Amino acid sequence: MKHSRCHRQQFGLLGKLLLYVEAVMKRPLSALLFSLVLYGVAFSGDITIHSSQLGECWGVGASTSPANGFEKFYGISGDVYNNAKQDSIMDFLFLNSGSNCGFSNIRHQILCYHTDSTAGKKRWQHTHEPDNDNWNWGADSCQMWFISEAKERHENLFLHTCPWSPPAWMKTNNSEENGGYVREGMEEELAEYFVVFLNKYRNDYGLTFKALSIQNEPNFGPGYQSCKYEPSDFDRVVPVIKAMMIDSGLSDVMLGAPNNGETKESYEMYSEMDSTTKDLLDWIPTNDYSYFVDSTDLTVFGKPVMMTEIQYKNSKMGTQDQVAAKFVKRFNRGENGMNYWRYVKSADSDDSSLREGLIGVNGNGTIIISKMCAYLGVLSRAMQNGNTLLSTTNDLAEVNTCASMSPTGEMRLVVAGYGASNYANQTVAGFNPYDTILVLRSTWDENEKIAELAEKIADEDGTFTADFPAHSITAFMAKSSDSGSVGTISRRQSVRFGSAVDASGHGNSRLYDIRGRALSGTGRTIVKGGKASGVAVQPASGKKILTTK
Numbered sequence: 172m173k174h175s176r177c178h179r180q181q182f183g184l185l186g187k188l189l190l191y192v193e194a195v196m197k198r199p200l201s202a203l204l205f206s207l208v209l210y211g212v213a214f215s216g217d218i219t220i221h222s223s224q225l226g227e228c229w230g231v232g233a234s235t236s237p238a239n240g241f242e243k244f245y246g247i248s249g250d251v252y253n254n255a256k257q258d259s260i261m262d263f264l265f266l267n268s269g270s271n272c273g274f275s276n277i278r279h280q281i282l283c284y285h286t287d288s289t290a291g292k293k294r295w296q297h298t299h300e301p302d303n304d305n306w307n308w309g310a311d312s313c314q315m316w317f318i319s320e321a322k323e324r325h326e327n328l329f330l331h332t333c334p335w336s337p338p339a340w341m342k343t344n345n346s347e348e349n350g351g352y353v354r355e356g357m358e359e360e361l362a363e364y365f366v367v368f369l370n371k372y373r374n375d376y377g378l379t380f381k382a383l384s385i386q387n388e389p390n391f392g393p394g395y396q397s398c399k400y401e402p403s404d405f406d407r408v409v410p411v412i413k414a415m416m417i418d419s420g421l422s423d424v425m426l427g428a429p430n431n432g433e434t435k436e437s438y439e440m441y442s443e444m445d446s447t448t449k450d451l452l453d454w455i456p457t458n459d460y461s462y463f464v465d466s467t468d469l470t471v472f473g474k475p476v477m478m479t480e481i482q483y484k485n486s487k488m489g490t491q492d493q494v495a496a497k498f499v500k501r502f503n504r505g506e507n508g509m510n511y512w513r514y515v516k517s518a519d520s521d522d523s524s525l526r527e528g529l530i531g532v533n534g535n536g537t538i539i540i541s542k543m544c545a546y547l548g549v550l551s552r553a554m555q556n557g558n559t560l561l562s563t564t565n566d567l568a569e570v571n572t573c574a575s576m577s578p579t580g581e582m583r584l585v586v587a588g589y590g591a592s593n594y595a596n597q598t599v600a601g602f603n604p605y606d607t608i609l610v611l612r613s614t615w616d617e618n619e620k621i622a623e624l625a626e627k628i629a630d631e632d633g634t635f636t637a638d639f640p641a642h643s644i645t646a647f648m649a650k651s652s653d654s655g656s657v658g659t660i661s662r663r664q665s666v667r668f669g670s671a672v673d674a675s676g677h678g679n680s681r682l683y684d685i686r687g688r689a690l691s692g693t694g695r696t697i698v699k700g701g702k703a704s705g706v707a708v709q710p711a712s713g714k715k716i717l718t719t720k
Contacts, residue, residue: 215564216634217594220574220584220601223562228575229329229477229508230556231498231547232276233529237313238292240517244532245313251536257320260530260538263548264514265324267555270611270621272548275325275556278479278510279314279380281334281368283347283396286310296396298338299371300364308371317514318378329508329556331382332368333430333456333479335396337361342398350392350399358408362415369421382425384456384479385412388432390440402443405429413451425453430479433461438469454507463489463497470505477508482527483543489589492615492642495546496589499644502554502573503563509554511547545613545620546587546644552611553583553646563601567594570639574601581649582606586639594639599647602629606649615642626650 237245244252244260252260267273284293286301297310321328336347341360344351353361365383372378385408389400400408405428413426429444431437437457441449455469458480469476478501483494498509516528521541525531529547531539558575561582565572569590575583582602588594602608610624627635627647639645 216598216600217567218565218572218584218586218597218599219563220582221562221564224576225503225505225560225562226475226507228502228554228556228558228560229475230275231509231551231554232274232278232329233511233514234278234280234480235314235317236280236513237282237295239513240528240532241313241317241513241515242292242295243517243534244515244530245316251534252532253536256536256538260515261320261324263540264530264544265321267325267552270623272544272621273325273552273555274321274514274548275327275551276329276508276510277318277321277331279318279330279332281332281365282311283334283336283338285339285347288347299368300338302338302340303360306367315376315378327555327557329382330378330380331384331456331477331479332380333384333387334398335387336398337364347396348394350397352399352401352404353408355407358411359415361408362412365412366415366419366421369416369424370419380424382427382454382456382477384427384430385409386428387430387480388458389429390431390436400429402429402440402445405440406445406448409448409451425475426451427454427456427477428452430456430458432458434459434465434467434469434478435461438467441469441472459497460484460488462487463493468504476501476506477510478506479510480512481510482512484526491541491543491546492587492644493589494543495550495644496571496587498547498550499571499573499585499587502560502575502585503571505560507560508556509547509550511543540620542613542615548621549611549613549644549646550585550587553585553648555583558583561601567597567639568592570594577651579651581651582647583649584647585644586637586647587644588639588641591641593641596636597639598634598636600632600634602633602635602647602649604631604633605629606633608635609646609648609650610637611646611648613644614640 244257246252263271264274265272282296283298284296286297286307288294288297295313297307299307299310301307318330337353339345339347341353341357342351343354369380369383372380385405386398386400389398391397392399409428416422416424416426429437429440431440434457437455441455452474454475454477455472456477456479457469459478460481481488481494483489483491488494489497501509511529513528515530515532516525517533518525518528518531518539519533521531521539525539525541529541529544531541554573554575555577558577561574561576563572563574563584569592570586570588573585577583584599606629608627608629610627612622612624613619627637629635
């Protein structure tokens with residue numbers, strides 16, 4: 172009896188086998204076996220990569236927040252980190268090769284302090300709008316320099332940004348600090364604040380942010396820069412921000428909220444927003460200063476999720492291996508990206524003083540690579556921005572796994588152990604037949620950072636065996652036809668600022684852009700009733716916003 176294709180599909184496993192025979196009977200054994208995997212006849216092991224796709228991977232990274240050490244690294248408070256030292260740090264963080272981290276995600280901070288704030292750290296954290304329609308460009312030279320250096324080392328970065336507070340003139344407490352709320356009637360000004368920033372950085376500086384979070388930790392009003400939101404506050408500002416972004420050519424930038432301090436708090440606040448507000452939000456950002464065992468799942472809302480901040484602050488969050496394992500767990504349930512807190516932090520050693528950062532810097536010009544940086548670097552190499560997330564399963568206690576597939580089809584797997592058990596001769600399944608597999612690992616040994624181990628060769632069924640030490644994280648990456656990893660662009664050292672630059676971008680009485688070039692003019696202009704050159708768009712409010720070209 173001759174069956175049609177649709178009839179064969181109804182016969183379960185037998186039907187799949189018939190379909191596979193039709194498709195690959197004249198192809199080599201390796202293609203035959205890979206087709207079996209695609210049609211669901213997968214080989215399983217102690218750890219298995221499945222073909223189920225969970226969404227796009229946005230990579231692993233941290234924040235550029237310009238405080239608590241950033242000024243030392245950048246050169247504001249002296250020049251102890253010369254070009255060679257800066258290069259070695261940036262190479263380790265962003266080169267996607269060798270024993271480097273290849274971080275592909277950067278969280279930028281929209282700065283908030285008024286230009287009259289000159290004391291301490293505030294002098295390099297000045298806002299781009301200190302007063303209504305008074306624009307201040309060049310103040311963000313620290314972060315722009317850092318991102319520029321990262322872009323020279325990695326071709327595919329996921330850039331996203333978030334404020335810790337709007338400017339004080341928008342807020343009920345007239346301060347960038349101690350919470351306060353966005354005043355009623357300031358919705359358009361807040362939207363304008365974001366839109367001008369995003370277009371300025373895109374059009375004049377060549378920095379395109381893929382996502383915007385409206386507020387960092389809106390449920391918290393500490394004595395540093397902060398702003399509070401209730402769900403009803405998001406209900407009034409989100410529609411205005413979204414409409415102005417669309418009207419201003421920024422529909423490709425994802426808008427997100429709520430970004431609370433713990434995942435369960437983000438879950439609760441998002442749940443309490445009006446359904447119309449939730450429909451306008453494109454992604455859900457959240458910090459996660461919660462217990463290691465917390466399992467609140469934001470993917471149930473059906474939108475992309477990114478964990479935007481965590482550190483191993485105390486026993487509540489867990490040790491470095493537990494934090495890394497938590498990242499892995501979240502990837503495996505379909506969350507798209509993972510951020511630690513800071514890339515750079517003042518520290519004298521890899522101890523409690525460095526917990527907020529991945530790299531430690533100090534007045535002596537030494538470079539401290541944290542264990543956390545090494546662990547997350549291993550994870551980063553396998554979970555690059557632009558990959559496709561794949562589901563995994565494993566039979567090992569106190570071990571988390573996650574996987575991705577590169578744009579050209581190479582499999583990536585991460586195995587993160589956070590317990591005291593050592594596992595030997597474990598079968599790993601789900602790679603392609605005869606893959607040559609790069610192996611990176613970081614262990615609890617404080618003398619080891621990221622180690623390149625001997626390559627693995629997958630069998631004809633796409634499996635191999637591996638050992639997993641306690642408290643270790645291991646990445647397995649199938650090599651492509653070239654180098655086996657996402658490529659890096661050719662290096663070109665940025666023009667470094669010739670002297671210390673203050674928060675307004677002034678150095679030697681000049682304004683500098685992202686590449687160290689002198690700025691001329693303020694670029695994009697907001698017009699209220701007057702004339703200016705450019706292409707005007709008309710938001711629903713009637714306020715004209717000019718878009719520079």
